[in-house]
Amino acid sequence: MPSSKSVPHLDARLSAAAEFVRPGGIAADIGCDHGKLSAWLVGSGRCPLVFACDLRPDPLSKARRACAPYGDKVQFRLGSGLEVLRPGEVTDIVIAGMGAQTIMEILEAAPWVFDPAYNLVLVPATKHSLLRRWLAVKGFTLQGETLAHAAGRWYAVMNARYTGNPHTPTGLWCLCGLVQGQPGAEEYRAQQAGKLKKYRRGLPDGPEADGVDALIAEVEAGKWP
Ligand SMILES: C[S@@+](CC[C@H](N)C(=O)[O-])C[C@H]1O[C@@H](n2cnc3c(N)ncnc32)[C@H](O)[C@@H]1O
Known part of the structure; x- marks a missing residue:
């Protein structure tokens, strides 16, 4: 295990997201880009294994570099959303830094996440209200939310779980x-x-x-x- 000094620094937004990942969970970092969150999750010891996933090769290459110290504790997947994972392969799913519409499309395309087994950590870059509404209407419950100030604005870091109780908020x-x-x-x-x-x-x-x-x-x- 690398020393904690080598673990990347997370800003308030990603730090709040990391806090919602369950200790010991196997996490997916969807849209990992720079790879800092993936690196932090394994480097800090919070997760034994993380799947760093991105739609595009260049961000995934950045993530490979950031996560190099952690060997096979970080696995890399190239592709869209949750298509790169098999149901049950992870326990915790982080989707951060994308618009609410993209987050909703990613979740819609993976019906297997409509299952209380999965802990979702969602950090929409835009349209927070739309995502909250979609989650409620689809039967997800917001279990927690943390405000984080980063890059000059406020983000809502959302922790959601499917409960099968759809309602219109x-x-x-x-x-x-x-x-x-x-x-x-x-x-x-x-x-x-x-x-x-x-x-x-x-x-x-x-x-x-x-x-x-x-x-x-x-x-x-x-x-x-
Ligand atoms: C702004 S970055 C966010 C990086 C990091 N998650 C964060 O919050 O700091 C968005 C990343 O999401 C990736 N992305 C966009 N659409 C995606 C999709 N459908 N599936 C996977 N990755 C996607 C982009 O390639 C980009 O690397």
Whole structure:
């Protein structure tokens, strides 16, 4: 085992993601790119084995370099989403740094993750609300969420598990998730409200616009889900 000094430094976003990976779990780092998370998970001893996966060869080469000190504790897979894994090959799945739409498509394409055995750690780069809504509607439960500030903005690091209990959450819940009370929660809510207002400006008047206006009013009144 390399000394802990050689383990890469993770920013707040990836550090929060790593915290949701279960100790002893076999993890997949989907869209691993630079490979820092994969390297950290094995280098820190949190995971005995990690699959570093990426759609493109160049990022995967970067990950190979970052993970070289850890030998066969990191396996590399080239391809899209979860197609590169067999059901049961991993226990924990991290998908970080992609838009919500891509994350949803990756999960949709792998029905085997609709199973409580898998611990999902999702860090959408955009459209957090859309991902929260999709998870609830598809029967996933958000077990935890951590706000992380990185590269000048707030990220929501989500920990989800399939529970087979689909439901349609409120707009306020989709917007704010579980972050109330965390450091940065008010700033995060303001960031989310700003995006919602921008979305509203592109909407014609009508029932959808009325719904968005009502949600903006709730946020501005200081409500939390
Ligand atoms: C912005 S980087 C994120 C890197 C790292 N996960 C992080 O959060 O810092 C996005 C990576 O996802 C990869 N990617 C995009 N779509 C993918 C897909 N469908 N399957 C696997 N990897 C994908 C890209 O090639 C790129 O390396």
